[in-house]
Amino acid sequence: MQTRKKYIFLTFLASWLLLFFFGGDQLRRLAFFSGRKSDGRRNWPRWTDRSLLKSFADPEELQRDGDPPLLSPRERRAAWLSAHGSGSCRMETCFDFSRCERHGFKVFTYPQQRGQPVSETYGKILRSIERSRYHTPRPEEACLFILGIDTLDRDRLSGHFVRHVDETIRGFPLWNGGRNHLIFNLYSGTWPGYTGDLGFDIGQAMLARASFDSQSFRPGFDISIPLFSKEHPQRAGDGGRLQRHSVPPKKKYLLVFKGKRYLTGIGSGTRNALHHIHNGKDIISLTTCKHGKDWERHKDTRCDKDNVDYERFDYQELLHNSTFCIVPRGRRLGSFRFLEALQAACIPVLLSDGWELPFAEAIDWGRAAVVGSERLLLQIPSAVRCIQPERVLAFQQQTQFLWDAYFSSVDKIVHTTLEIIRDRLSPHRSRSRFLWNTLPGGLLVLPDFSTHLADFPFYYLQHGYSPSKKFTAFIRAVSQGGSLSQPILRLIQAVSASQHCAQIVVLWSCEKPPPPSGRWPQTTVPLTIIQGRRKLSERFFPFEAVRTDAVLSLDEDTVLSTSEVDFAFLVWRSFPERIVGFPTLSHFWDPEQGRWGYTSKWTNELSIVLTAAAFYHRYYHSLFTKYLPAGLRELVDGLAACEDILMNVLVAAVTKLPPIKVTQRKQHKEVVAQQAECRDGAAGTAPPGQRSPSAPRSAPAKGSGSAGSRRFSQPQDCLNQLADWFGYMPLVSSQLRLDPVLFKDQVSVLRKKYPSLEKP
């Protein structure tokens, strides 16, 4: 054993030595020869008189920058407007900014032409705009106009092709040469050339088009959108397919393609070459000649064999089991395959030279896709093999984020288009590239709220910020009497005693005016009273008075102790993007009735934290009021106990995470009952008994099955309407509660920081 080891060791040493000497020698010779070859002029020479060289420009010339231009700036801008044709439109020449000043960014959709039904897809686009918060029914308010004529399919051979568009739009009084118009288009041109021709003059209108080529694309003016099928859902849509972060992130196949091979015509070059990289093992690249009516006429020698191979693999199977997916150009530059790969977390390898990638003005595709060159197809296998596993993992996650943030529904595609245009109107109040490409994505970040990353709950870690060390207690008072009730006085005392409390804001939502300032308790922190307008959704209005990142939302009759508040705030600082609070509800699917329900009774899960006692980030007030459409807030105002569910649904939709429950002393049973009374009194319209247990539950909730649970059923169930509006159920359940580290541990009370939380 010992001697053998020695021998092995000696051999190893010998080879080591050899390597060093040979390697060194080789290196030396290499350096020597290449030095010779260059004739002694290897590098750029160090000129002896280099310090005497003249500067490229005289400092004076540089600072004065030529003569003052002859044309005044105003004249120049006016000249731009006339000089440039529609082919070179830019925002500053072809867009009338003044239309957007008075009413902000408002979008008007033309009424549909009688006798000209629009396609299903264009109908979805129009509905998306009408559902957006920018829609206006009044053209005089509008900043952007969308045609009611279906312009999606401009292929003359297609059944959806609309004729006489030119004549029709000239007849529109609002057309104005296309100024401030946005035209959507998915298909343009036709066989065999598939040029970008739309068949009518768009004038100065912006074009949101799929398969945009970078040469006809007017940068900063047009928008490239992805090609989507007519089955693409209106809202919500399916989530990404990535279920897990596999390590290593490799899937069954490395690289796949399965699709048509064009024997002739545009796009055939790339598709004809794809079979070369097929190796039958980890790279599967299958093509078929079968398409069109007369494929057999053009058929070549490969076709029959290829067609047999082609049938052996299933497209979906390949898509979901491959790390990379080739997305080559078809007849046009874009293809459905692109979004399919994105959703499947199959990293797209783009082979579509000159394609202006979808939303490239905002999206950094280098993080989610490999932008290959059609000419270098044969290098693709080795290039993707060289990509590090951690990069693959990041790519996969980014595909899912982008899919979910911008592409999963027609709503998202359309809203992204609108937000990009809106960002151009005021460059100083627009989203940076970072915001567009980081969770939760540009649509959920309102630049009107702030342009500073630290003001949002999402970017603390990425930029090394931390949430503010203080919070604002925000109490909603709805008492009928004009005087202050005992609970609110106690609550103000308890909250203001917290070392983290910066201020107290009371939203006075009663008919009677608030008591004079002398009647309010003396507190160490400033106390502000806001006269409310008695609407339920008002508690989430972004009041100027709230200045800290953290908001502690309270009802006047909430019972909380100082240490409960302190502990909950510290927990919130660890989870600033979530709602952190005390009483919770749990939602569940009721299969009998085919609807969602929720319960407030003891369950092993939670998915809603009541905003009667909860910490959350101030930004969610803005998101609630500015991001959600007015219709949804009106819905909430009309339903009792719905506003905190909407808040929870909103935060869950943004974060995809459950809220967090923290320890609370046992006393809130009667609080729940009290709340209901107050709400009834305040809201007026709310049906009574909403929050209090009404009917015994029949169907057991998921995972609970407790006898004491109750279901809230009502014809106009809040949760179901919200799920319907969002298109899915955003709420996420959690099975845990966060307690102080030594909670109910068998140690001396003196050691514990929050002993009072344990008192029965």
Place this chain on the structure above:
Amino acid sequence: IMCASAKYNTRGPALIPRMKTKHRIYYITLFSIVLLGLIATGMFQFWPHSIESSSDWAVEKRSVHDVPVVKLPADSPIPERGDLSCRMHTCFDVYRCGFNPKNKIKVYIYSLKKYVDEYGTAVSNTISREYNELLAAISDSEFYTDDVNRACLFVPSVDVLNQNALRIKETAQALAQLSRWDRGTNHLLFNMLPGGPPDYNTALDVPRDRALLAGGGFSTWTYRQGYDVSIPVYSPLSGEVDLPERGPGPRRYFILSSQMALHPEYRLELEALQAENGESVLILDKCTNLSDGVPAVRKRCCKNQVFDYPQVLQESTFCVVLRGARLGQAVLSDVLQAGCVPVIIADSYILPFSEVLDWKRASVVIPEEKMPEMYSILQSIPQRQIEEMQRQARWFWEAYFRSMKAIALATLQIINDRIYPYAAISYEEWNDPPAVKWSSVSNPLFLPLIPPQSQGFTAVVLTYDRVESLFRVITEVSKVPSLSKLLVVWNNQNKNPPEDSLWPKIRVPLKVVRTAENKLSNRFFPYDEIETEAVLAIDDDIIMLTSDELQFGYEVWREFPDRLVGYPGRLHLWDHEMNKWKYESEWTNEVSMVLTGAAFYHKYFNYLYTYKMPGDIKNWVDAHMNCEDIAMNFLVANVTGKSVIKVTPRKKFKCPECTAIDGLSLDQTHMVERSECINKFASVFGTMPLKVVEHRADPVLYKDDFPEKLKSFPNIGSL
């Protein structure tokens, strides 16, 4: 005492030190031979090479005036005008670049010539100081090649930085006769001052056919997106004046305008702003009555007051950069250097390096039409953001503006990123200043996914020879519903694991992995056998965890898949007396670590631990046979920026016959060693990544007054 310290004693059996001494001889021999080899190679490498390079140096000792003269006949060909439709896939020959493992393009520089026309008159200055610096920088960079046949990109030595300093037609002729010109394919021209009076084109007027243009002052109409590169106009003041970075804090002026040749219309608008807002707006102009010898470019005046330029820029929060005759202005560079936030008012201007730089983080772009609203627009920017923009502005100058070298290398890197997009530099690398790069984290598992419960977890038990206890652990863990596989890492090379028949029969697959060496890091190896995301690391003596506790731990991990979720918690503290970190295992109200004797975590962290652990931590842990858990806590906290999650109440985890409360029984040396680990790791990481929290996770109904049998996890915290 025995129970607690046993963990670390049994892991490092007495055999190890003996083997070490034996090995030591080998190591010493190996080391000395390697050293000898290195010296020999070094000698061979550098001796002849140094002689050669000195001869090189002799050749290079030339004057610019000695370069060969090339006469251009009047009828020599002129290239086509620039082709506006050029894109990388139409006008660029990628085949020249090829695939190479380093993913670097090769750049060739033509040798310097002096071009004269038929009559012997020079076409332009042979070369300017800046262009010489730029070419020298390329030549010193790793992009450079002197082999014209291997080059992917060609840089002519014809200096076209300033269009006013050259004759257009003849310069074009000079370009056309370059040996590899080929319609300008793959040729890169650098130009900073394009156009000339009266209408000042925004791109170089020299006909250049397909050549790429790195130009200062592109407009959206002349810039070929994805083909050209927009570069800054270099300010020679960058090299002359040393402006130390100014910290955040209030500055004397809010808005400052320092440009000299502004159009009167702009000046009127600025003056209107000043009239409205008073002292906080300062508008400077050239000085009219300077005494002789004072360079006019270094002074600015406002009425009778004289200011030093560019120092005065540091006195203002925002500095206006208006377009002049051209779009690109050298003042932008001065403003950035001063850490003043540029307010860019130049419609249709393509900002320098806009393909990669996020200018929204360093500047405010205001449309010309909105100039009157400038003051209110700027006032709406939060103070914290202004400070960051100032820092960002200064960083852009340092990284991409300060020298011709910086400009040249950024340009080449942008082109390189287009050719090898899968190896491109990320947004963060381009844009984050060092301070942000240092303090920020980018979580490798950033997508919020709640892994499906059905996946289950893999328990990994590290064991040496305590078979009886191991079997008990296996039996206990196998009762957890979500366990999907059990992996025993057999770390004893001198003893075979028990026969197959002796192992407990459990409902999930049980695999035994034998290791080559008794190392603690074997516990964190990303074994292929681990097919789930979740890993439960468990010691072979942790027998007290109930099935409910483990199942609950797994459920908590599913909600926090990017964190360490564990049972016994520990804390690090700053010892003010000793001025260093201290390890704490007492009953504390805070936790910052969990022991990996029983912890759930993502398999990805095994990969990180094995392949990406910074410094020598991994070897250090293996050598000391201790602190692998602390190292894991550091690693995860550092990469995610998040705290650990401690689950369930404090309890005894090991042998029940122990009477002492666990934690208190650890002997003193053990604590000292652990403290040492923390200090060692903190110094290797360069920071203390651990996050202290005051919470732990319990089931929703834990200790609530509610029938136990209706709780999902009733058996929690029992002793």
